[in-house]
Amino acid sequence: MKKLLWSAVLLAALSACSTVPVKESGAPGPAAAVPEGPLVVPALSALPDTPARVLQGRYAPVGWQNLPGWSADDLSHVWKGLLNDCRGLMRPAGSLASPARANPRAWQPVCQAAVQSGLGPDAPGDVVRQFLQAQLRPWRLELASGRPASGMVTGYYEPLIHASRTRGGVYQWPLYATPADLLTIDLGSVYPELAGKRVRGKLEGKRVVPYDTRAEIAADPARQPPVIVWANDPVEAFFLQIQGSGRAILPDGSVIRLAYADHNGRPYVSIGQWLARQGAMPLAQTSMQNIKRWARAHPDRVQQMLNVNPAMVFFREEAITDSELGPNGAYGVPLQPQRAIAVDTRFVPLGTPVYLDTQRPGGGPLRRLVYALDTGAAIQGAGRADFYWGTGPEAGALAGRMKQTGEMWLLWPTAAGAPSAR
CATH class of the missing domain: 2.40.240.50 (Barwin-like endoglucanases)
Structure with a gap:
C-alpha cells in the first residue's frame, strides 16, 4: 500500500x-534495432518465461475466409517483413524498451518453421499465403459488446x-x-x-x-x-x-x-x-x-x-542500408512501406501480424497484411491504427489524406491460443 x-x-x-x-505519430522511443544477417531462432527453452501483460482487447477466432479480400492480397513482398518481425520477436526481453510485445514463446515455433522453409525475400505470394494459413489463425479484434472494433485509420510517412x-x-x-x-x-x-x-x-x-x-x-x-x-x-x-x-x-x-x-x-x-x-x-x-x-x-x-x-x-x-525500407519503428524493426502500422499496444502487441480492412484516400478498398511495428501518442483505442505509406512527397500526400475507418484481425500462432503479450 x-x-x-x-x-x-x-x-x-x-x-x-x-x-x-511525443511525436504525433510513430514511436515514443525505439527498442534496440533487430540484428542484421540470417535469422537465428533460439530454442524454446532458451526464451525466458517473462511475466504476462494483460491485453484489454476481446478476440474472436475466425476462419481465413472471413477476412475480406484475403485471397486477393499480393503477398509476394511480405516475407522480408516476416523474417524481420521474427528477429524482433526472438530478441532477449531486456533489449526491448516497451513491455508491450507479442509473446515470443508463442511465436518461436512459427519463426523456426520460417527458417526451415528455405523461402527467400522474393518468395511467391501463393507460397507465403500457404505458409501463413498453415501456421497462423485470424482473431478478430472486438469490443466488449462483441461487435468488431472499428477504429480510425490515419497515415504517416x-x-x-x-x-x-x-x-x-x-x-x-x-x-x-x-x-x-x-x-x-x-x-x-x-x-x-x-x-x-x-x-x-x-x-x-x-x-x-x-x-x-x-x-x-x-x-x-x-x-x-x-x-x-x-x-x-x-x-x-x-x-x-x-x-x-x-x-x-x-x-x-x-x-x-x-x-x-x-x-x-x-x-x-x-x-x-x-x-x-x-x-x-x-x-x-x-x-x-x-x-x-x-x-x-x-x-x-x-x-x-x-x-x-x-x-x-x-x-x-x-546510414541507409536498405533504400526500400523506412526507419525503425517503436519495435526496433524497419518499417516496410504499406506493410506496417502503428497501434495501441493495450490491444495489439508489437510484433503481431495484422490483417487490416480499410479504405484508400479518395476511395477504394485497402485490405492487406501489415505488421504492428510502431506506436504513437495519438494512436489510442481498439481498432485505431496509423498506416505507414513510405518515403517522400507522394507518400506524404497519401498520408495527409488518410482518415478512414477500419477493422483488424490479429494473425496468431495456431497452437498458442488467444493473442497474448509479455
Missing part, C-alpha cells in the same frame, strides 16, 4: 516534466528534405541531436505498476525541472544541442519532427536518415490551429503546402509560428 501511494506521489511530482510521446552539415545560404534551420543534459526517467523500471510511464526533464541544482521549450532553445545559443544538419526549409524541418524521422539529401547528393532519438517532453501544439486563430487561413486549409506559402510570405514571423509548438524532437544520424 505504501509503495503504491509513493508511486502516485512520484508520478504527480514529475508530471510537470510531461509523460513520454518518412519526409525527404534538403539539408547541409554546415550552416550557410538557404541552410538555416537546425535539426538537433539529443542534448547531453536531457533526463529520461522510466518510472516503470522502479515501479512496475507505472510501466510505460516516462518523464523528461533536466537537473536544476538538485531538482528535476521540465526541459527547455522550442522557443527557449531557439532564443539562447547556450541551450542549443548539437546540430546534425541545417535544413533549407523551416516548415519541411518542422513536419519532419512531427513524423519523427526522415531522410536528408546533402549537397553532395548523399542521403542520410534522421531517426527519432528523444524528445523534450513538452506537449505537441498544432501550428495549423494557431494560423487559423490568427486569421491567416481557414483551419480546413492548413496543409503543409499552405503553411509553407504563408511562411514564405511572412519570413519575419516564421520563428514565432514554430514557437507555438513547445515540443522538440531530437534525432540521431543513421
Whole structure:
C-alpha cells in the first residue's frame, strides 16, 4: 500500500516534466534495432518465461475466409517483413524498451518453421499465403459488446528534405541531436505498476525541472544541442519532427536518415490551429503546402509560428542500408512501406501480424497484411491504427489524406491460443 501511494506521489511530482510521446505519430522511443544477417531462432527453452501483460482487447477466432479480400492480397513482398518481425520477436526481453510485445514463446515455433522453409525475400505470394494459413489463425479484434472494433485509420510517412552539415545560404534551420543534459526517467523500471510511464526533464541544482521549450532553445545559443544538419526549409524541418524521422539529401547528393532519438517532453501544439486563430487561413486549409506559402510570405514571423509548438524532437544520424525500407519503428524493426502500422499496444502487441480492412484516400478498398511495428501518442483505442505509406512527397500526400475507418484481425500462432503479450 505504501509503495503504491509513493508511486502516485512520484508520478504527480514529475508530471510537470510531461509523460513520454511525443511525436504525433510513430514511436515514443525505439527498442534496440533487430540484428542484421540470417535469422537465428533460439530454442524454446532458451526464451525466458517473462511475466504476462494483460491485453484489454476481446478476440474472436475466425476462419481465413472471413477476412475480406484475403485471397486477393499480393503477398509476394511480405516475407522480408516476416523474417524481420521474427528477429524482433526472438530478441532477449531486456533489449526491448516497451513491455508491450507479442509473446515470443508463442511465436518461436512459427519463426523456426520460417527458417526451415528455405523461402527467400522474393518468395511467391501463393507460397507465403500457404505458409501463413498453415501456421497462423485470424482473431478478430472486438469490443466488449462483441461487435468488431472499428477504429480510425490515419497515415504517416518518412519526409525527404534538403539539408547541409554546415550552416550557410538557404541552410538555416537546425535539426538537433539529443542534448547531453536531457533526463529520461522510466518510472516503470522502479515501479512496475507505472510501466510505460516516462518523464523528461533536466537537473536544476538538485531538482528535476521540465526541459527547455522550442522557443527557449531557439532564443539562447547556450541551450542549443548539437546540430546534425541545417535544413533549407523551416516548415519541411518542422513536419519532419512531427513524423519523427526522415531522410536528408546533402549537397553532395548523399542521403542520410534522421531517426527519432528523444524528445523534450513538452506537449505537441498544432501550428495549423494557431494560423487559423490568427486569421491567416481557414483551419480546413492548413496543409503543409499552405503553411509553407504563408511562411514564405511572412519570413519575419516564421520563428514565432514554430514557437507555438513547445515540443522538440531530437534525432540521431543513421546510414541507409536498405533504400526500400523506412526507419525503425517503436519495435526496433524497419518499417516496410504499406506493410506496417502503428497501434495501441493495450490491444495489439508489437510484433503481431495484422490483417487490416480499410479504405484508400479518395476511395477504394485497402485490405492487406501489415505488421504492428510502431506506436504513437495519438494512436489510442481498439481498432485505431496509423498506416505507414513510405518515403517522400507522394507518400506524404497519401498520408495527409488518410482518415478512414477500419477493422483488424490479429494473425496468431495456431497452437498458442488467444493473442497474448509479455
